[in-house]
Amino acid sequence: MPTPSTPRSDRSSSSTTKEKILDAAEELFSELGYDATSLRAVTKTAGVNLAAVNYHCGSKLGLFRAIFERRIGPLNRERLAALERARERVGEGKVIPLGEVLRAFFEAPVRMAAREDPGFRRFLRIAGRMQSASGDHANALVPVFAEVREHFHAALRAALPHLDDRDFSWRLHLLIGAMCTLFADPQRIAILSQGHCDPENPDEVLAQLIAFGKGALGAPSKEPLDEDGAAEGPA
Amino acid sequence: MPTPSTPRSDRSSSSTTKEKILDAAEELFSELGYDATSLRAVTKTAGVNLAAVNYHCGSKLGLFRAIFERRIGPLNRERLAALERARERVGEGKVIPLGEVLRAFFEAPVRMAAREDPGFRRFLRIAGRMQSASGDHANALVPVFAEVREHFHAALRAALPHLDDRDFSWRLHLLIGAMCTLFADPQRIAILSQGHCDPENPDEVLAQLIAFGKGALGAPSKEPLDEDGAAEGPA
DNA sequence: GGATAATTCAAACGTATGATTGAAACGGGC
């Protein structure tokens, strides 16, 4: 029963074995997926012994969970804090405007991915892929997003009184799917848009996500009866 | 070099070996993913010999491609036909309204998945997952969607003159991501919405996708300068 | 109905995987 209380007193020389493993696994999982990544490839990339991952994480599934344990806390905290700031800004009982809620929802992951640490970007890619994955490793982290989801669900619901429950659920689900697709492979849009879009620019990504989300969530509830479905967007 | 010219004269008793393989593979790939599905599981489910898949499809990757070869033709044809019908409806040089283009884009997969054949639903699930997958099997079918994508790209572009190229590319990419997430796991929204949403009802799915897409794509190009991001959706 | 091609089958091949072992090396506390 190894319960590493104080892993190392001196970690000046690079990093812990476990951190090296997590970094390597993050990289490989994000590029190859869970199944296609072998522990041998992980330990080789990390420059550690094969048995180290079982020692530090217990199993391959434990390694996957450990990746999330390292990153999900800061991300969730930042998201909820941003929502709280928005709530304080508008006042106690007031409804937070849609754009503000969406900004609070998108800003943390976008900004954190843009900061120098490439590990977080890779983590986001893994997380985005889990939206449409199955298996133990995917099921293991359903609860991990539950709290954030509930808070933003409530805030968005309040900002969208014109929608009934069904419309609201549909749109929120689709919007999260759009976000996850973006996170799952940011480079794809750079290629498909032939360079028009720059997924490396956090301001651009954020602005686009918010504009997209506002339009999608804020669209009218029931289709107006006129048949021509021309864009009613531009004021 | 087996080149099965006429596979079978009598196929009254159930189906061909290859069809049994494709059906089983479709089921397992859609539930477990490509890597987690073994040929042994496929052949066992299909009730055929293990070597049959290599005989009929060449390899596991060939099996994956064969699944797409069977389904993608009818889907693409139906989508392009729907777009063509919409084009004829509005007249030669006219711009097809956004809602019509979106309907042509979404209707075929939604309707085809709703018809009795459960195989197509599974195929859609596989296809949706490929949006955020990597590896040979995912790369193998990039060109498979190219033609449809180009046609709808052009039609949507014409319907959205108020957007610049960058905004347009962002929104289209995000919209396709939202759709793929839905196809990749239709049951998820039924669970997360606590039964409010019924992904089995094609009319509901179609209406929601179109409403979502119209709002998302049709949203104003540049953020209005007023700071409160209240929903401008409801007229 | 016999030759010929197409298909099915059981068995095996070589390799890769996740996990485990037990001994060796390391580290801090006294």
Added chain:
DNA sequence: GCCCGTTTCAATCATACGTTTGAATTATCC
């Protein structure tokens, strides 16, 4: 300076994988 808990390491286990083989079986054509 020795002891003990922690960590590393090479070696190995059992299993699962995709693929291949060659013989047996079945369908097709003349």
